[in-house]
């Protein structure tokens with residue numbers, strides 16, 4: 001057994017699956033965070049909330065403000081009071097990545113799994129796995145948006161069916177290109193709502209400021225065909241007209257026929273443009289905010 005007092009205590013929180021319940025949940029054990037971890041959180045928060053002011057969508061900014069977590073690692077129970085009163089969501093602590101079926105079941109019941117350990121100093125800019133900062137800072141503010149709250153429950157429910165139909169990859173791309181790496185148009189400007197972007201300083205700037213990056217209007221089947229990058233910035237971003245578009249697009253989808261159509265269409269590598277497709281260009285469709293040179 002690992003105990004909090006050994007020198008492995010920091011990494012001990014990380015990936016400690018042994019004590020988890022059958023649904024992979026663990027207590028947050030907030031008292032185990034060290035002063036260094038709280039300080040690291042403050043620094044991460046300061047950097048990303050500064051970027052969010054100019055680059056994130058309004059729902060993210062409002063949600064983040066409500067969570068009031070600039071000064072220390074937040075307590076899950078405090079966030080839950082806010083979530084439960086606004087959208088009926090709750091967060092549950094997990095040791096890290098959990099199996100797909102368990103992940104979907106939590107979402108279907110309006111529980112969002114949040115990894116309880118924080119990235120280490122050398123991972124400040126980048127890590128492959130979800131950690132506390134990505135999960136909490138990136139995802140939890142958006143759980144306070146009614147459209148995202150409903151979409152995630154629907155996604156959880158769709159997950160079980162997709163697994164049964166062997167179409168998980170297709171559904172996962174929807175999640176990836178929206179909840180993780182989605183952009184949305186707001187009053188003519190391009191804004192971030194995806195957690196994978198907003199928890200990364202490099203990708204927040206890249207996805208919004210880079211004039212040449214490929215941005216396509218969100219279209220479910222197109223998204224489902226498109227491969228994605230897991231260890232580099234995305235080569236394609238999909239842009240919603242509004243957050244409610246997400247739920248409208250999925251609520252009416254009969255996944256059965258759609259999965260069949262998907263099987264017949266060839267997969268596309270990230271970054272490819274199809275004939276006739278019109279990437280959003282900053283001349284007429286969107287305003288790309290470039291930093292002043």
Ligand code: HBI
Nearest residue numbers: 096097098099100103113172175
């Ligand atoms: N587990 N903790 C955690 N976080 C995720 O984002 C996650 C997961 N398990 C499965 C999963 N995501 C995805 O593969 C599904 O969305 C398909």
Ligand code: FE
Nearest residue numbers: 130180195196
């Ligand atoms: Fe995530």
